[in-house]
Amino acid sequence: MPNRRKKNRFNVTENRTEPEPPSADVTPRQRRIRRVTVGFAVVHLAVCTLSLMQPIGLPETFDQALAYAQPYLRATRFGADGKPARLPHGRLDEAEIRVQVSGEAEPAESDWLDIDWGSTGVEATNRRQRFFSAAATLAENEQYGLVARWLRPLISGRPEAESIRMVRVPTLLSDVVQDNAPPVYQARILRRQDEINLANLQPTRLVAIAVDEDASSPSGGGDTTPPDDSPNRKATPTDRFSPPTEGRAVAP
Amino acid sequence: MNDNHAGIRSTISSDTGFWNPQVNPQRLIWLRGTMALSAGFYFLSALTDAALWVGHEGLLSRQSIGDFLSAADLQSEARYYLSPLWWFDSAAAYRVFLIAGITLSLGVVSGRVPRLTTWVLWFWIVAAANRLMMLAGMTETLLSLAMFSLAIATSTKRVSWWTGFGTRLFVCQFTIVAAVFAAGTLNGDVWWNGLGAVALAEPAGLKSIDWTEGLLTTTWVHDVLTFLIAFSLPAGILAAWHNATRKAGVAVLIAWSFAVALLGSQWLECLIFAGSATSFFCLRKPV
Numbered sequence: 001m002p003n004r005r006k007k008n009r010f011n012v013t014e015n016r017t018e019p020e021p022p023s024a025d026v027t028p029r030q031r032r033i034r035r036v037t038v039g040f041a042v043v044h045l046a047v048c049t050l051s052l053m054q055p056i057g058l059p060e061t062f063d064q065a066l067a068y069a070q071p072y073l074r075a076t077r078f079g080a081d082g083k084p085a086r087l088p089h090g091r092l093d094e095a096e097i098r099v100q101v102s103g104e105a106e107p108a109e110s111d112w113l114d115i116d117w118g119s120t121g122v123e124a125t126n127r128r129q130r131f132f133s134a135a136a137t138l139a140e141n142e143q144y145g146l147v148a149r150w151l152r153p154l155i156s157g158r159p160e161a162e163s164i165r166m167v168r169v170p171t172l173l174s175d176v177v178q179d180n181a182p183p184v185y186q187a188r189i190l191r192r193q194d195e196i197n198l199a200n201l202q203p204t205r206l207v208a209i210a211v212d213e214d215a216s217s218p219s220g221g222g223d224t225t226p227p228d229d230s231p232n233r234k235a236t237p238t239d240r241f242s243p244p245t246e247g248r249a250v251a252p
Numbered sequence: 253m254n255d256n257h258a259g260i261r262s263t264i265s266s267d268t269g270f271w272n273p274q275v276n277p278q279r280l281i282w283l284r285g286t287m288a289l290s291a292g293f294y295f296l297s298a299l300t301d302a303a304l305w306v307g308h309e310g311l312l313s314r315q316s317i318g319d320f321l322s323a324a325d326l327q328s329e330a331r332y333y334l335s336p337l338w339w340f341d342s343a344a345a346y347r348v349f350l351i352a353g354i355t356l357s358l359g360v361v362s363g364r365v366p367r368l369t370t371w372v373l374w375f376w377i378v379a380a381a382n383r384l385m386m387l388a389g390m391t392e393t394l395l396s397l398a399m400f401s402l403a404i405a406t407s408t409k410r411v412s413w414w415t416g417f418g419t420r421l422f423v424c425q426f427t428i429v430a431a432v433f434a435a436g437t438l439n440g441d442v443w444w445n446g447l448g449a450v451a452l453a454e455p456a457g458l459k460s461i462d463w464t465e466g467l468l469t470t471t472w473v474h475d476v477l478t479f480l481i482a483f484s485l486p487a488g489i490l491a492a493w494h495n496a497t498r499k500a501g502v503a504v505l506i507a508w509s510f511a512v513a514l515l516g517s518q519w520l521e522c523l524i525f526a527g528s529a530t531s532f533f534c535l536r537k538p539v
């Protein structure tokens with residue numbers, strides 16, 4: 001039977017009887033190239049596997065090996081880059097982050113307005129969500145300066161905005177404590193000529209204070225006392241006139 | 253013992269059947285078209301909010317990212333995110349780049365362009381993903397891996413060793429991604445207690461369809477959906493690697509992608525996933 005070859009419109013020639021000739025007739029040079037290529041493929045697959053598994057958790061040895069492969073993985077975008085390769089787990093950090101601005105320096109709950117992004121599609125919404133989730137994570141790690149740098153472009157086009165905050169929207173899987181948690185980030189916008197600075201208002205945080213047993217305390221020893229730095233507290237003159245250090249918490 | 257060594261040698265040897273499989277070129281071309289179409293959708297979706305991210309007023313303008321990286325002391329980590337888009341910090345230039353990406357994708361789908369275009373399209377995907385590195389997720393990783401191996405598979409004029417090697421690489425990459433995806437998913441409690449489908453459908457405000465007020469309010473429905481979604485992915489992958497159950501395995505993987513896309517609105521990621529699952533059909537004998 002003749003070896004019929006048909007060239008299709010996709011520039012690939014189809015061999016209808018034997019799609020692949022036996023590799024016995026390859027030259028030593030070709031064989032060497034193929035061996036190197038297969039070796040590369042095995043290493044490539046191993047490195048990709050490690051990168052995808054990194055968010056789940058890797059032993060330290062693999063973690064160090066992966067550090068050497070980062071130039072390859074980042075330049076080619078083959079790695080997961082720390083992003084988890086999985087379906088959602090219903091965790092708090094997967095909840096929707098909403099960015100709100102207010103024209104009031106000391107806004108009430110009803111003064112906050114969501115930023116209108118327009119109708120840009122699901123993929124654009126996912127991108128925004130990734131960005132603000134990362135910003136929320138930074139805020140939770142008290143990296144307020146970095147959060148301020150990320151949010152500043154949002155404010156520059158809104159001269160009427162006096163305050164900005166990021167809140168987590170409750171889900172069916174969040175509990176009552178999470179639903180009533182303070183904003184992830186809240187800041188006063190301070191403008192000076194062309195310069196925009198954000199003065200962070202720290203959220204409520206419980207602080208354990210060691211109390212001497214002999215000391216007279218109205219609440220008794222070992223009490224857990226919330227400091228007076230809730231987001232709803234009134235701004236003090238210290239807030240207003242302290243140098244607008246970007247992203248740093250204003251001392252109460 | 254010797255048999256084991258022979259098996260390992262066979263796997264890593266360049267001349268044996270594993271890295272030199274028989275390929276159905278028509279199906280390979282169909283796969284390349286599907287992936288290129290997905291890349292086109294990726295560029296199209298990025299067009300809708302280009303000005304929000306790139307340009308002097310963008311959230312990820314070059315200045316903004318530079319400030320962030322220097323403040324976080326991450327410059328050395330970031331130097332490998334290579335992209336020509338770093339040279340042009342304007343929304344207009346970014347839009348032109350995306351439109352060029354769409355054109356390239358359509359060219360590869362049509363097949364009326366030189367074979368080198370697949371490599372160029374891969375470069376375009378990586379360049380776009382590296383410019384907005386903080387936003388990139390699994391979609392970009394899947395597209396980059398897929399286009400890289402397809403560029404190898406279709407790099408020669410005729411069906412050759414490289415065609416088989418590239419196709420095998422594609423299938424292996426997809427298997428690894430799907431296996432890690434399944435393991436990562438099952439690592440969460442919600443995928444064991446029946447609430448996984450609800451977690452997938454949340455946050456409802458960001459999804460195309462809100463299932464949390466209708467379908468998923470019934471306990472047995474989200475229990476069954478959670479079970480099916482959690483276990484059909486590893487089952488589908490296992491079935492697709494066996495010649496006898498290959499069609500059923502691929503069908504399960506496509507159904508899984510469709511269900512996840514509907515519930516979680518991860519449309520593009522699931523399109524790439526479903527398209528990649530058909531790569532098993534490109535090999536005449538996958539194992």
